[in-house]
Amino acid sequence: MTGNTEKENVSVDYFESGHRACGGCGPALAGKLIARAAGPNTIIVASTGCMEVFSTPYPETAWKTPWIHSLFQNAAAVASGVEASLKRQGRDEKVIVIAGDGATFDIGMLCISGMFERGHDVTYICYDNEAYMNTGIQRSGATPFDASTTTSPAGKLSNGNSRPKKDIPAILAAHGSPYVATTSIATPKDLMDKVKRALSIKGPCYIQVHAPCCTGWGFDGCKTMELGRLALNSGLWVNYEMVNGVVEKVKKVKRIPVDDYLKAQKRFRHLYRPQENKDEIAKIQAIADSNAQKYGIDIPVKK
Amino acid sequence: MLQITEGSHAVAEAVKLCRPQVVSAYPITPQTHIVERLAEMVADGDLNGEYICVESEFSALSSCVGASAAGSRVYSATTSQGLAFMAEVVFNAAGMRLPIVMTIANRALGAPLNIWNDQQDSIFLRDSGWMQIYGEDAQEAMDLHFIAYKLAERHDVLLPCFVCLDGFIVSHTFEPVDIPSQKEIDEFLPAFNPLHRLDAKNPMSFGMYATPDCYQEFRYEINAAMIRAKAAYREIAAEFKAKFGRDYTGLVEGYRLEDAETAIVAMGSICGTAKDAIDEMRDAGEKVGLLKIRSFRPFPSEEVRTALKGVKNIAVIEKNISIGSRMLGAVGLEVKDAVYKDSPNIFSYVGGLGGRDIRKRDIKQIVQWAKEGRNDCFFGLREELLK
Amino acid sequence: MALNVGAVAAPGHARNNKTGSWRVFCPTLDTAKCNKCGTCALICPEVCITLSGEFYSVDYDFCKGCGLCAEECPKDAITMKKEEK
Ligand SMILES: Cc1ncc(C[n+]2csc(CCOP(=O)(O)OP(=O)(O)O)c2C)c(N)n1
Numbered sequence: 001m002t003g004n005t006e007k008e009n010v011s012v013d014y015f016e017s018g019h020r021a022c023g024g025c026g027p028a029l030a031g032k033l034i035a036r037a038a039g040p041n042t043i044i045v046a047s048t049g050c051m052e053v054f055s056t057p058y059p060e061t062a063w064k065t066p067w068i069h070s071l072f073q074n075a076a077a078v079a080s081g082v083e084a085s086l087k088r089q090g091r092d093e094k095v096i097v098i099a100g101d102g103a104t105f106d107i108g109m110l111c112i113s114g115m116f117e118r119g120h121d122v123t124y125i126c127y128d129n130e131a132y133m134n135t136g137i138q139r140s141g142a143t144p145f146d147a148s149t150t151t152s153p154a155g156k157l158s159n160g161n162s163r164p165k166k167d168i169p170a171i172l173a174a175h176g177s178p179y180v181a182t183t184s185i186a187t188p189k190d191l192m193d194k195v196k197r198a199l200s201i202k203g204p205c206y207i208q209v210h211a212p213c214c215t216g217w218g219f220d221g222c223k224t225m226e227l228g229r230l231a232l233n234s235g236l237w238v239n240y241e242m243v244n245g246v247v248e249k250v251k252k253v254k255r256i257p258v259d260d261y262l263k264a265q266k267r268f269r270h271l272y273r274p275q276e277n278k279d280e281i282a283k284i285q286a287i288a289d290s291n292a293q294k295y296g297i298d299i300p301v302k303k
Numbered sequence: 304m305l306q307i308t309e310g311s312h313a314v315a316e317a318v319k320l321c322r323p324q325v326v327s328a329y330p331i332t333p334q335t336h337i338v339e340r341l342a343e344m345v346a347d348g349d350l351n352g353e354y355i356c357v358e359s360e361f362s363a364l365s366s367c368v369g370a371s372a373a374g375s376r377v378y379s380a381t382t383s384q385g386l387a388f389m390a391e392v393v394f395n396a397a398g399m400r401l402p403i404v405m406t407i408a409n410r411a412l413g414a415p416l417n418i419w420n421d422q423q424d425s426i427f428l429r430d431s432g433w434m435q436i437y438g439e440d441a442q443e444a445m446d447l448h449f450i451a452y453k454l455a456e457r458h459d460v461l462l463p464c465f466v467c468l469d470g471f472i473v474s475h476t477f478e479p480v481d482i483p484s485q486k487e488i489d490e491f492l493p494a495f496n497p498l499h500r501l502d503a504k505n506p507m508s509f510g511m512y513a514t515p516d517c518y519q520e521f522r523y524e525i526n527a528a529m530i531r532a533k534a535a536y537r538e539i540a541a542e543f544k545a546k547f548g549r550d551y552t553g554l555v556e557g558y559r560l561e562d563a564e565t566a567i568v569a570m571g572s573i574c575g576t577a578k579d580a581i582d583e584m585r586d587a588g589e590k591v592g593l594l595k596i597r598s599f600r601p602f603p604s605e606e607v608r609t610a611l612k613g614v615k616n617i618a619v620i621e622k623n624i625s626i627g628s629r630m631l632g633a634v635g636l637e638v639k640d641a642v643y644k645d646s647p648n649i650f651s652y653v654g655g656l657g658g659r660d661i662r663k664r665d666i667k668q669i670v671q672w673a674k675e676g677r678n679d680c681f682f683g684l685r686e687e688l689l690k
Numbered sequence: 691m692a693l694n695v696g697a698v699a700a701p702g703h704a705r706n707n708k709t710g711s712w713r714v715f716c717p718t719l720d721t722a723k724c725n726k727c728g729t730c731a732l733i734c735p736e737v738c739i740t741l742s743g744e745f746y747s748v749d750y751d752f753c754k755g756c757g758l759c760a761e762e763c764p765k766d767a768i769t770m771k772k773e774e775k
């Protein structure tokens with residue numbers, strides 16, 4: 001179930017073929033859907049990372065709307081400047097940031113906090129592939145608990161990444177953002193709806209898109225949507241909307257055990273080999289359970 | 304109209320007259336009076352622009368990058384630690400060929416922390432692709448802003464520009480300044496006409512990455528623009544002179560260099576003290592003059608060589624230190640390169656770091672040292688503090 | 691081709707990079723099974739599946755052969771076949 005009802009013939013794309021993403025790349029799909037939802041009257045600000053690199057080696061840009069990249073960690077500040085400039089010129093283009101989780105959760109926090117606190121009319125979208133993929137799958141603040149990355153490798157003394165994912169949506173909601181949402185490439189219609197909704201709301205909005213990365217997580221590129229669904233169905237990823245700091249719409253699921261999600265990717269392989277690490281898997285299940293409780297995602301079973 | 308004004312306020316006045324559409328800056332001593340005054344002007348409606356009250360210098364220059372790319376004339380100001388914090392964006396803005404003008408109220412770089420003047424901060428970014436011009440006093444610092452915008456925005460240049468003035472010495476001193484009228488500046492400086500801009504009606508991608516196939520050519524182009532900036536600067540300064548009567552047409556400026564045997568080379572406010580010292584030495588029959596470097600980037604090698612033709616001893620006063628370099632100072636290295644075919648004696652004398660005063664008698668001593676052939680060294684060191 | 695000042699470029703250039711050469715498996719559509727729901731086109735990260743005439747078709751200049759369309763097709767109308775090159 002992809003949640004797809006959109007007829008293709010009515011869609012126009014502002015993201016083009018010929019980009020250099022891996023086959024089945026979740027972020028590439030996110031980029032396409034964001035650009036499609038935003039439409040032509042949009043200026044996109046990008047951070048350094050996979051999406052920037054696969055879409056803009058000079059002069060082969062894949063973007064048909066105005067697009068700008070400056071550095072890894074300053075997209076929010078660049079967007080602040082673009083927005084101020086447009087305002088002063090009386091122009092009506094929308095400003096969108098599309099940045100990786102490393103750029104968002106870690107190195108760009110200063111600029112993001114500034115942009116949200118100042119209240120710029122910018123929609124900041126993080127495509128979350130849960131690590132620094134462009135530089136070779138290093139851990140970020142978005143990397144989930146126990147995932148093995150090249151800088152949080154599983155080993156004799158390590159079960160992979162030792163910390164849970166940082167709650168950036170809550171941090172940005174606490175900045176007074178009028179609209180914070182999470183979504184996934186596995187729910188393309190939801191993703192596009194949330195982009196459109198954010199763009200219709202004045203002020204700094206935030207959307208975090210779960211974007212499975214076949215290369216970094218270790219699964220076949222044909223399974224990208226499936227991985228997104230498994231994350232949602234296990235409760236390790238939750239699609240929700242927060243309006244003025246209050247959680248409103250949440251995607252409900254019939255929950256599956258986290259095992260189904262973990263087993264589908266190599267970054268959690270160490271939890272099952274040489275033998276199943278029940279303790280660690282239980283900790284991950286507890287994260288899913290706590291998400292389920294916090295957001296109320298469980299569809300009640302009829303008795 | 305002549306007015307007694309603090310240097311910082313003269314700069315703010317100049318910026319206002321240039322009509323920036325976006326101002327983005329973060330306070331740091333001794334730049335604060337400039338941005339406070341600009342914020343006031345925006346609050347009172349005297350400056351019709353957006354003032355982005357950013358959370359850091361890093362965002363100050365980053366937002367200037369965005370605003371400039373979107374087609375606005377932009378302004379920022381900083382110094383020292385703030386400039387170092389911006390450094391990554393400094394290179395980026397030049398590479399993206401965005402004509403940002405930024406005032407640097409020159410200050411020492413820590414550690415140890417020090418808020419007083421030297422020129423280490425702008426000089427350490429000499430290879431970034433920004434033009435760097437230095438004003439000697441409030442009037443010159445002010446006027447260089449008008450020239451800087453016009454120069455940076457020329458399509459055959461398109462490079463950002465630092466307008467440097469010595470922190471406290473110029474920024475916090477009251478001087479009589481002739482402030483042009485808005486009408487005069489509007490006639491001199493037309494509205495910003497970007498070559499490309501972010502625009503949904505004509506979508507372009509900015510800040511793409513370059514592979515080894517073309518990166519080097521982009522760097523070549525930046526350097527070629529910097530070389531073109533020399534002639535462009537002269538043209539614009541000549542226009543300025545014709546309109547306002549003040550002469551900044553030289554990328555360097557000689558003072559009593561005719562028949563000089565010994566010359567001081569310096570940048571910024573120290574030139575004023577040097578001129579006074581030179582007058583006294585000339586009165587005493589010494590053949591000594593000054594070469595003031597107004598533009599450190601682009602570096603005017605030919606002009607330096609021509610101006611110093613026939614000079615036997617050259618003493619470069621360095622308000623910076625290139626640590627680990629044999630010659631000690633970054634300016635001296637450039638001057639030496641300019642004049643090496645004429646084989647004068649040339650020395651770097653490092654001093655005035657972190658706000659240490661350079662007095663007339665220091666200048667005279669330096670002249671003496673150069674005549675004696677004393678090698679590159681510090682001057683004014685407090686020997687009692689050293690082991 | 692001379693460089694643009696500041697590495698600025700107009701759209702359209704990405705299409706010079708024919709990513710179809712990466713393909714190992716090739717999607718083929720069985721029009722008898724296809725219900726024209728458009729899922730394949732919606733989720734193709736290469737933006738290379740479009741409606742042409744009655745059915746969706748793949749632009750093989752760009753299709754990298756990731757197989758996402760075949761995997762997601764609710765009618766199993768797309769099969770991945772080894773590329774014959
Ligand atoms: C200041 C700075 N530090 C480090 C890097 C190296 N770097 C480039 S992209 C990147 C990781 C990007 O991660 P993310 O934002 O998650 O995007 P992804 O590549 O995963 O799509 C890093 C570490 C850089 N470009 N700049």
Ligand code: SF4
Nearest residue numbers: 021022025050213215
């Ligand atoms: S490494 Fe991951 S995010 Fe990067 S292009 Fe490949 S699939 Fe996409």
Ligand SMILES: [Mg+2]
Nearest residue numbers: 100101131132
């Ligand atoms: Mg990432």
